[in-house]
Amino acid sequence: MFKQFTENIDGKQVYLISSMGIFILFFLMVGFILIRLRKAHVQYMSELPLKDSLEN
Amino acid sequence: MQPEKFYYDNKIVRNFALATIIWGIIGMLVGLLIAMQLYKPAMNLGNQYTSFGRIRPLHTNAVIFAFVGNAIFMGVYYSIQRLLKARMFSDLLSKIHFWGWQLIIVSAVITLPLGITTSHEYAELEWPIDILITLVWVVFGFNLFGTILKRRERHLYVAIWFYIATFVTVAVLHIVNSVELPIGLWKSYYVYAGVQDALVQWWYGHNAVAFFLTTPYLGMMYYFLPKMAGRPIYSYRLSILHFWALIFIYIWAGPHHLLYTPLPGWAQSLGVVFSVMLIAPSWGGMINGLLTLRGAWDKVREDVILKFMVVGLTCYGMATFEGPMLALKQVNAIAHYSDWIIAHVHVGALGWNGFLTFAILYWLIPRIYNTSLYSKKLASTHFWLGTLGIIFYVVPMYWSGFTQSLMLKEFTPEGLLKYPNFLETTLRIIPMYIMRSIGGTLYLLGVILMAYNLFKTMLAGKLVPNEAAQAFALEPLANQGNLENQEKWHKVLERKPIRFLILSLVAILIGTFIELMPTLTISSNIPTISSVKPYTPLELHGRDIYIREGCVGCHSQAIRPFRSETERYGEYSKAGEFVYDHPFLWGSKRTGPDLQREGGKYGNSWHYNHLLDPRSMSPGSIMPSYSWLIKQELDTSHTELKINAMRTLGVPYALGYEKIANQDLQKQEQIISQDLAANHIRVKPNQEVIALIAYLQRLGTDIKNYKKTGK
Numbered sequence: 001m002f003k004q005f006t007e008n009i010d011g012k013q014v015y016l017i018s019s020m021g022i023f024i025l026f027f028l029m030v031g032f033i034l035i036r037l038r039k040a041h042v043q044y045m046s047e048l049p050l051k052d053s054l055e056n
Numbered sequence: 057m058q059p060e061k062f063y064y065d066n067k068i069v070r071n072f073a074l075a076t077i078i079w080g081i082i083g084m085l086v087g088l089l090i091a092m093q094l095y096k097p098a099m100n101l102g103n104q105y106t107s108f109g110r111i112r113p114l115h116t117n118a119v120i121f122a123f124v125g126n127a128i129f130m131g132v133y134y135s136i137q138r139l140l141k142a143r144m145f146s147d148l149l150s151k152i153h154f155w156g157w158q159l160i161i162v163s164a165v166i167t168l169p170l171g172i173t174t175s176h177e178y179a180e181l182e183w184p185i186d187i188l189i190t191l192v193w194v195v196f197g198f199n200l201f202g203t204i205l206k207r208r209e210r211h212l213y214v215a216i217w218f219y220i221a222t223f224v225t226v227a228v229l230h231i232v233n234s235v236e237l238p239i240g241l242w243k244s245y246y247v248y249a250g251v252q253d254a255l256v257q258w259w260y261g262h263n264a265v266a267f268f269l270t271t272p273y274l275g276m277m278y279y280f281l282p283k284m285a286g287r288p289i290y291s292y293r294l295s296i297l298h299f300w301a302l303i304f305i306y307i308w309a310g311p312h313h314l315l316y317t318p319l320p321g322w323a324q325s326l327g328v329v330f331s332v333m334l335i336a337p338s339w340g341g342m343i344n345g346l347l348t349l350r351g352a353w354d355k356v357r358e359d360v361i362l363k364f365m366v367v368g369l370t371c372y373g374m375a376t377f378e379g380p381m382l383a384l385k386q387v388n389a390i391a392h393y394s395d396w397i398i399a400h401v402h403v404g405a406l407g408w409n410g411f412l413t414f415a416i417l418y419w420l421i422p423r424i425y426n427t428s429l430y431s432k433k434l435a436s437t438h439f440w441l442g443t444l445g446i447i448f449y450v451v452p453m454y455w456s457g458f459t460q461s462l463m464l465k466e467f468t469p470e471g472l473l474k475y476p477n478f479l480e481t482t483l484r485i486i487p488m489y490i491m492r493s494i495g496g497t498l499y500l501l502g503v504i505l506m507a508y509n510l511f512k513t514m515l516a517g518k519l520v521p522n523e524a525a526q527a528f529a530l531e532p533l534a535n536q537g538n539l540e541n542q543e544k545w546h547k548v549l550e551r552k553p554i555r556f557l558i559l560s561l562v563a564i565l566i567g568t569f570i571e572l573m574p575t576l577t578i579s580s581n582i583p584t585i586s587s588v589k590p591y592t593p594l595e596l597h598g599r600d601i602y603i604r605e606g607c608v609g610c611h612s613q614a615i616r617p618f619r620s621e622t623e624r625y626g627e628y629s630k631a632g633e634f635v636y637d638h639p640f641l642w643g644s645k646r647t648g649p650d651l652q653r654e655g656g657k658y659g660n661s662w663h664y665n666h667l668l669d670p671r672s673m674s675p676g677s678i679m680p681s682y683s684w685l686i687k688q689e690l691d692t693s694h695t696e697l698k699i700n701a702m703r704t705l706g707v708p709y710a711l712g713y714e715k716i717a718n719q720d721l722q723k724q725e726q727i728i729s730q731d732l733a734a735n736h737i738r739v740k741p742n743q744e745v746i747a748l749i750a751y752l753q754r755l756g757t758d759i760k761n762y763k764k765t766g767k
Contacts, residue, residue: 019326019570023304023333026563030300034293046288048213049279052138054059054526 060208060529063522064137066424068150070519072130073417075158077507079126080413083118084500090115091493093680094647095486097671100680105169107680109606113180114168119405120178122161124269127413129157129196131276132219134420136200139216139279141209141527145202149195156192160185171604172242175639176257178264179233183244186234193230197223204553208527212553214295218275220553221303221560225267228564233260237705239697243600247705250634251318251582254642255311255575259568262310269404271303273412274341277369280416281348284361290347294340301337303560305330308567312383315392316616317642318631319575324385326571331383338376345369360435364415367443371407375400390465393612393646395485396457399450406446406499414438414506421510427517434509438502445499449492456488465620473623478649483676585632588758590707591751593695593717594724598751600698601744602641605682612643613652613755626653627759636707648679653756660728661735663749685745690725692718692742724750 093099093108100107133150137143144150163185167173173180181189200223204216233256236244248256278295282288289295311319311327346369349356356362378400382391391397422429429435463481466474475481575582591599602608615621617628629652634640658666665672668686670679699714709717725741728749732739739745 016322016325016329019308019330019567022566022570023330026304027301030297034296037293037296042292043288045211045213046282046292048139048209048211049135049215049282050286050288052525054528 057528057531059526061524061526062141062143062208063524065133065144065147065150065521066519066523067521068144068147068154069130069134069420070424070521071154072126072133073421073510075126075154076123076130076413076417077503077510079118079122079161080503081500081507083115083123084496084503086111086115086118088493088496088500091489091496094678095489095493097678097680102681102683104171104605104682104684107605107682109609109680110169110171110173110604112606112609113173113177114165116178117164117168117180118161120264120268121164124405124409124413125157125161127409127416128222128268128272128276129153130420131280131416132200132272134424135215135276135279136203136219138525139209139213140203140207141525142203142207145199145206149199149202153192153195153199156188156195160188160192163188167242171606173603173606174236174244174246175603175606175608175641176233176246177261177644179230179257179260182242183234183236183238184241186230186236189230190227190234193223193227197227201553201557208529210530210551212551212556213279214289214292214299215275215279217299217556217560218271218278220557221299221564222267222272222275224557224561225263225271225303225307225564228561228568229260229263229267232256237701239694239701243694245638245701245705248576248638248640249705250637250640251320251631252576253638253640254314254317254634255319255323255572257640258313259307259310259572262313263307265404266302266306266309269409270306273409274298274302276416277341277345277365277412280419281345281365284359284365284415284419285349285352285355287348287352290344290350294344298337298341298344300563302334302341304563304567305334305337307564308571309334309383311571312388313644314642315383315385315388316618317614318629318634323571323575328383328385330567332380335377335380338379339373342369342373342376345372360432360439361415361418363436363439364411364418364442367439368408368411368415371403371411371446375404375408378403389616389618390461391457392616393644394457394461395453395488396461397645399453399457402449402453403446406442406449410499411442414442414503417506417510421513422517424520424523425514425517426520427513430509430512430516434505438505438509441498441502441505445495445497445502448495448498450495452488452491452495456485456492459488460485464624465618467620473620476624478624478646479674479677482647482678486678582631582635584635585630585758588633588635590636590702590709591754592724593699593721594747594750595754596698596702596751597690597692597695597721598747598749598754599641601685601748602751603639607651608641608643610643610645610647610679611649611651612646613650614642615650615652621650625650626756630759633756633759636702638702638705638707651752651755653760655753655755655757656760659735660731660749660753661737663752664732664737664739664745667745667748682745682748685748686739686743688744689740689742690744690747692721695721 089099090108090112133144164181167182168180172182174182200219235247237247238244246253278289308330309327311323312331315324349362356366381387382400418429418435460481463475463484468474615625615628622628662673667682669681670677695717696714699709699717703709725746728746729739729741
């Protein structure tokens with residue numbers, strides 16, 4: 001099944017490998033930010049849609 | 057500190073809601089008409105303005121940009137004011153946005169039936185309307201960011217992230233896919249040709265699905281679902297991961313629309329890999345939505361609005377699982393060009409976009425009219441009609457897709473095609489087409505019920521055009537102690553909206569550059585073929601008629617390297633064959649056979665008779681008749697402009713050729729009309745049909761000549 005990815009790229013593996021690298025880096029960055037988020041902040045944010053106005 | 061009193065603008069929300077309902081019904085009615093045309097050619101109504109090729113884009117544009125577009129603005133204008141505790145930045149910009157958008161839609165309704173089209177799917181509108189779209193989008197952007205900048209809530213909820221990504225990405229997609237060279241007020245040629253044009257188009261096309269049909273709806277889901285369920289979203293952390301992963305990955309997936317085409321293999325592979333990865337964020341979003349209802353499933357049993365949301369989210373889950381599967385080459389080999397794709401698209405459009413829109417309308421209209429819904433029973437009937445409609449629509453389309461694809465690929469034990477005549481496979485799936493239109497009718501009936509229910513609701517209540525609200529003005533950050541340090545990452549990400557916009561832009565541009573730039577700039581990606589020559593002036597005109605009539609909606613011009621296709625259609629497509637094709641015309645659906653090697657297959661008289669009455673040549677054919685081509689004279693006043701434009705775009709017409717092009721054109725007209733006369737068909741040489749025949753007879757012949765002469 002994975003042959004199609006390795007055979008059809010005519011020596012242009014650099015595009016695939018660099019793309020995967022960029023994605024992993026990006027994913028780790030977002031993961032790091034998520035871990036650093038404070039619980040109180042997350043709770044505040046998730047309740048925002050439920051507060052339209054001070055009266056609500 | 058005293059809270060500030062201000063008013064939410066509900067009138068603009070109501071206007072977009074009305075437009076959503078009205079255009080939704082119109083768009084779906086056109087959809088129903090084209091569905092019936094596919095089994096009853098008389099439904100083409102015997103004139104050029106209602107023929108399938110011209111109004112199929114009207115259906116897609118109406119449901120995507122008119123129905124879904126207005127629904128997006130309705131949801132965004134309602135939610136963003138409340139999430140930011142601020143009225144929209146400018147009532148005037150809101151009005152310009154609303155009326156500008158309706159003007160774009162009306163322009164589409166007029167120009168598409170007239171055959172004014174660029175032929176790029178979901179980007180068919182010609183350049184003056186493209187400019188209007190850009191202006192209106194900028195107005196929307198100003199209003200959006202103006203509201204964000206004058207907000208009373210420091211934090212931007214994740215829904216707003218999705219809106220910002222939608223705004224910026226749609227702007228990029230629209231501009232890049234609209235780079236055209238005008239040759240008149242209503243005609244232009246894309247600057248890209250062949251493979252490059254295909255790549256740009258499907259980078260656009262796929263991301264129109266991503267950033268018009270998906271991200272704004274996800275934003276709306278993250279706002280409206282908690283409101284409807286009365287509880288916060290299941291995981292805010294997951295929503296952030298969902299957002300970044302989705303916008304980063306989606307932008308790469310476009311090439312899965314071009315598998316087995318002459319697009320460079322590495323670009324196809326990138327498209328496949330990122331498409332498969334898309335399951336993760338898409339399902340993350342769906343699960344986040346569904347789990348928001350954990351512990352509230354009893355409410356789902358009672359509340360029809362939540363029922364719509366649950367089915368909508370489930371359809372999103374199904375479509376986003378199916379999408380990556382369809383991107384696998386082995387699956388794509390069967391599904392591409394078939395009704396399977398139509399089924400896939402409609403699970404998303406009818407289920408995800410449709411049902412979410414209905415849920416939001418049912419929730420929002422009673423609130424802004426300060427009343428309750430006129431009839432819950434009618435809404436419930438709508439829900440069941442809609443759900444049954446989806447099932448009756450998609451099941452026959454899956455069935456039809458599998459059946460036709462497998463028939464087209466079947467060989468006899470002797471190694472010959474079992475169904476050499478394409479029409480045989482079409483006739484087999486006609487019952488599915490009939491079933492599909494029943495499904496569509498059920499769905500549309502539901503929408504009409506909803507319209508009645510909502511109009512009665514509006515009549516029972518009174519619009520609250522300005523809804524009073526209170527919130528504290530934003531305090532300067534200096535007063536908030538060390539909170540600043542604790543929220544460093546949050547500040548970097550979303551406290552500065554313009555910076556956030558740039559970050560989103562960077563996320564989508566990474567994939568765009570890596571994928572598009574090599575194909576657009578490195579010539580070795582598109583090997584040329586010496587025997588491929590520019591079109592003659594008459595063929596060029598014929599090609600423009602082919603574009604005008606929307607032939608590309610049913611006929612592909614891209615033969616994949618499968619034996620079942622090379623046996624049926626001839627040599628598979630090569631990149632170098634399309635270098636003069638502005639725009640490319642590969643198509644995405646084969647309701648009829650591929651035409652890339654059509655040239656020389658039949659005589660001119662066959663084409664003449666077939667265009668005049670397809671059933672006279674192919675009994676049972678579902679192709680519309682093109683009788684007007686025999687009555688209308690070819691307009692050759694633009695020949696010079698067309699040749700000049702093509703030369704500007706790199707097509708090697710000799711300097712000065714534009715001056716004598718019409719002479720060559722007339723000579724070729726004479727040859728074809730004399731040949732027709734020899735076959736007892738009397739037609740004036742300057743009729744449009746002659747140009748179209750010239751184009752059809754040219755298709756694929758360059759490669760045939762190459763094989764004969766070796767040059």
